Amino acid sequence: MRSIRHPLLAALVSSVGALLAACSVPLRAPPPVAQPAPVPPAVPLPTPTPGVPGAGVPPAPVAPPTAVAPPVAAQPAVSLAASALAYRQDAAAHLYALNAARIYKGMLRPNLYAIGVVDVDIDRQGRVARIEWRRAPTHAPEVIAEIERTIRAAAPYPVPQRLGRVTYRDIWLWDESGKFQLDTLTEGQM
Numbered sequence: 001m002r003s004i005r006h007p008l009l010a011a012l013v014s015s016v017g018a019l020l021a022a023c024s025v026p027l028r029a030p031p032p033v034a035q036p037a038p039v040p041p042a043v044p045l046p047t048p049t050p051g052v053p054g055a056g057v058p059p060a061p062v063a064p065p066t067a068v069a070p071p072v073a074a075q076p077a078v079s080l081a082a083s084a085l086a087y088r089q090d091a092a093a094h095l096y097a098l099n100a101a102r103i104y105k106g107m108l109r110p111n112l113y114a115i116g117v118v119d120v121d122i123d124r125q126g127r128v129a130r131i132e133w134r135r136a137p138t139h140a141p142e143v144i145a146e147i148e149r150t151i152r153a154a155a156p157y158p159v160p161q162r163l164g165r166v167t168y169r170d171i172w173l174w175d176e177s178g179k180f181q182l183d184t185l186t187e188g189q190m
Helices: 007-023 084-098 141-153
Strands: 114-122 128-135 166-174 180-182
Touching (some): 084 114, 084 141, 084 166, 084 180, 114 141, 128 141, 141 166
Antiparallel strands (some): 114 128, 114 166, 166 180
């Protein structure tokens, strides 16, 4: 066979040869095509009955039942506080975490709307056993009710593991906006 002197022509011939050689390799069968899910038969629409309300309206589709896990009761946090004063820090942090949007940010104004001093008894499971006012803001009964509601809604509190049960005292500093700080975690007053 004669040699081809032009490099471009030589490259073309070798490419065509490689292409022809590749065509002689047996091909694999294409992967199977997934079949579409069968379509359920159409349900005929009921014919309207004159004078009967709702007649002729197809029933609403019903979603298939889904498995729902039963709710798991959250275990309350544990406080390792050795005194009521130390527990007060844990309780205040707990209240702040549950009421983040209601906490007054920054230093409080000099004239607060209400100030309340309250004792809270927490039992061995972190439940509120009793609320006792030491100084209630009697001029603002709505604040008294809201503080009591907030205290009760925050249960269970951190379990006082070392104390068993505990009575702690905190001072509620209430702004006219409805936001508050606890004296334990206050940012101060202007």
